[in-house]
Amino acid sequence: MGLLDDAVGQSLRLSRQRLEEHFDADVLAYYGEIATEWLPWFRGNLERLGEIGRKERLLIVLNTPGGQVEAVERMVEMIRRWYQEVYFLVPNLAMSAGTIFCMSGEKIFMDYSSALGPIDPQVQSKDGTWVPALGYLDKFAEFVDKSSKNQLTGVEFAIAQSHDLAVLRRYEQARDLSVSLLKQWLVAYKFKTWTHHRSCSSRKGQEVTLEEKQNRAEEIARQLGDNGKWHSHGRMIGIETLRRQLRLDIEDFTDDRELRTLVNSYHDLIVDYVQRQNWRLFVDCRGVNG
Numbered sequence: 001m002g003l004l005d006d007a008v009g010q011s012l013r014l015s016r017q018r019l020e021e022h023f024d025a026d027v028l029a030y031y032g033e034i035a036t037e038w039l040p041w042f043r044g045n046l047e048r049l050g051e052i053g054r055k056e057r058l059l060i061v062l063n064t065p066g067g068q069v070e071a072v073e074r075m076v077e078m079i080r081r082w083y084q085e086v087y088f089l090v091p092n093l094a095m096s097a098g099t100i101f102c103m104s105g106e107k108i109f110m111d112y113s114s115a116l117g118p119i120d121p122q123v124q125s126k127d128g129t130w131v132p133a134l135g136y137l138d139k140f141a142e143f144v145d146k147s148s149k150n151q152l153t154g155v156e157f158a159i160a161q162s163h164d165l166a167v168l169r170r171y172e173q174a175r176d177l178s179v180s181l182l183k184q185w186l187v188a189y190k191f192k193t194w195t196h197h198r199s200c201s202s203r204k205g206q207e208v209t210l211e212e213k214q215n216r217a218e219e220i221a222r223q224l225g226d227n228g229k230w231h232s233h234g235r236m237i238g239i240e241t242l243r244r245q246l247r248l249d250i251e252d253f254t255d256d257r258e259l260r261t262l263v264n265s266y267h268d269l270i271v272d273y274v275q276r277q278n279w280r281l282f283v284d285c286r287g288v289n290g
Helices: 002-023 036-051 069-082 097-102 133-148 154-161 165-190 210-224 239-244 257-277
Strands: 026-032 057-063 085-089 107-110 122-124 130-132 281-285
Touching (some): 002 026, 002 257, 002 281, 026 257, 036 281, 057 069, 057 097, 069 097, 069 165, 133 165, 165 210
Antiparallel strands (some): 122 130
C-alpha cells in the first residue's frame, strides 16, 4: 500500500502543479461533505498552504454533496484571511452548501458535465441523518394553509402536532442564513467585476449600481431556493440552466481540451483513490500531499 500511496501522491502533485501553472494560483482540492467537524483540519491545511509561499489567487477544486452552511461561512472567512482572489472549479458536483460555497468566489469554472444544486439547507435530524430543511417547512406551511380552510385531515393534524416548533424554527434559520450568505457573497465577490451592463439591450454599456447587484443576487437566491422550481433537493443544475435561467456568469471550459484533460485526470485520480480508501473527506494541496 505504501508504494501505491507514493505513486498516487506523485501523480497528484504533477496534476496539481499543472493546474497551478494554468491558473497562476495555489490549488486546494476539497472532496467530501462540508461539516463543522472538519473545520480544524481544513484550517490546518489552509495554513500550511498559505505559509509556504502562497500566491494571491486560490483555485478550489470542489466536489461535494453539500453539508452545513455554517461550516461554509467559516471556511470562506478562513480562505479570505489568506487570499484576495478565489476561483472555484467544479469537475462534477457541488450541491446545496457547495453551491453557496461557489458563490463566494470571483469566478466559477464548469463544463457541460458539471452541476450545482438548489440551496435547500441540510440539517441534522434526531437520528443523525442529514435532511433538506425546506421540505419540512413547505409541508408544514401546507398544513397551516389547509387548517385555515378547515381542510386538514386527522392524519395531517397528527403529523403537524408531532413537529417540534423549535426544530422548525432552526430549519427557518438555516434557510435564511443560506439566502443571506449567498446574496452577500455574490455582491462582494462574484459581481465584483460586473461594472457595466452587457446583456440588457436598453442598458448596455451603462454602469451597474450596487442596488442592481443586490437585486440580481436576490433573484438568484430566490430561484436557487425555490423548492417548487427544482422539485428535488438532489436536482443537478447544469451550466446551460445556470446561464439561461439564472443568468449567472459561469466560465465554461467544455471546449478547452487542454484544461479539460488536466481537470479530468486530477479529478478521476482523486475519486478513484478516495473510493479505494473509503474516506469521507479528502483535501489535496501543497504542504499536505507534497
